[in-house]
Amino acid sequence: MDGGNLIDGAGRADRAGGTGGIGDTRRALGAFLRARRERVAPEQVGLPGGRRRRVRGLRREELAQLAGISVDYYVRLEQGRATQPSPEVLGALAGALGLDAAERRHLDTLAAGRHGPAPRARVSPLLRRILDSMAHLPAFVTNHRTDVVAWNEPGAELIGGLGGPGRSERNQARYLFLEPASSRAVFPDWEDRAVEAVGQLRVATGRWPEDRELAALLAELSARSCEFRRIWATGEVVMCTAGRKRLRHPTAGLLTLDYETLHVPAAPGETGLVLHVFGAHEDGRDAGGPAGT
Structure with a gap:
């Protein structure tokens, strides 16, 4: 990655300059799901692993199956084309990914799609x-x-x-x-x-x-x-x-x-x-x- 790339809210580089996509919560949600999916070894969830697998962690279709949602819908979540998933979907994904309490709260925050500038901080x-x-x-x-x-x-x-x-x-x-x-x-x-x-x-x-x-x-x-x-x-x-x-x-x-x-x-x-x-x-x-x- 070259020094001119900027990290956006999705955890990827933005070559367009400016502030990147940090305000784009759809991309942030998809990137977070992808990073967590890549962290889960297939053997952890009872799936066969081995050296022949070409992807790190779970495949998209494997995670979708574990969460009980359609592959197409999960793909759209990762790509930022589906917004505001239901609490039931978020809970199923969190369970399938083995998210801890902090990660689950972050997932809920990203899915809520908050907007608005950050308030100021004052030391009383x-x-x-x-x-x-x-x-x-x-x-x-x-x-x-x-x-x-x-x-x-x-x-x-x-x-x-x-x-x-x-x-x-x-x-x-x-x-x-x-x-x-x-x-x-x-x-x-x-x-x-x-x-x-x-x-x-x-x-x-x-x-x-x-x-x-x-x-x-x-x-x-x-x-x-x-x-x-x-x-x-x-x-x-x-x-x-x-x-x-x-x-x-x-x-x-x-x-x-x-x-x-x-x-x-x-x-x-x-x-x-x-x-x-x-x-x-x-x-x-x-x-x-x-x-x-």
């Missing part, structure tokens, strides 16, 4: 006071584009000196993919963090398909990062949750920290934010121990 004075009050817990706030829009001092230090003069990039996805030397030093499990970022951006494209800033971000990452293109093509979907991560602190060294993501409700006309809070293990194990996913 109270949210800033909450951040400052957590002086011993690293914390930062992101929007749906993975922009870090607020942080406390421990949080800024933890994720690569965010508040320092040497760190100008405050978008997590840009930092991961366009500053790989620095981001790989901060995140030893870089691949996991990169998949998370791409999966969150994919969710955002389904919710806000006409967000021009988001479209521009995806176009930039697609043009400049082969790693971004590789991960985007997998169709991964990720929701912010909780777990454990490894990070390399500039003075404390390698740390393994528990984290929680707290969703801040949106005011009318605004989009909600996500508060990420990190803390040491409750079980007292060495901070350099193994990380969870």
Whole structure:
């Protein structure tokens, strides 16, 4: 893929320029179904596999049969010629593809065909006071584009000196993919963090398909990062949750920290934010121990 190609909402390259097809939810739905179909091995659903198969994953007719729908209708879904499938069809496809809860919600969002620009995100004075009050817990706030829009001092230090003069990039996805030397030093499990970022951006494209800033971000990452293109093509979907991560602190060294993501409700006309809070293990194990996913 050449550097001039843009990722569209369907996860494919758009050679026409501009913002690509990110607002075209029909193409996004078809591309997501195709990516999930290619992920399912025939043996997983009781079908014969083998080296002679010319396609990766399930064939279209196999998935249609498993979901109990006609092959023609499924083909039209993948091609964007059928819109707004029924809840029953979506449920059957989700079951046949083995979608998890996050993937199923994303499928429903794409099928609903949402439109309209993304609301603005505002960090309230109270949210800033909450951040400052957590002086011993690293914390930062992101929007749906993975922009870090607020942080406390421990949080800024933890994720690569965010508040320092040497760190100008405050978008997590840009930092991961366009500053790989620095981001790989901060995140030893870089691949996991990169998949998370791409999966969150994919969710955002389904919710806000006409967000021009988001479209521009995806176009930039697609043009400049082969790693971004590789991960985007997998169709991964990720929701912010909780777990454990490894990070390399500039003075404390390698740390393994528990984290929680707290969703801040949106005011009318605004989009909600996500508060990420990190803390040491409750079980007292060495901070350099193994990380969870």
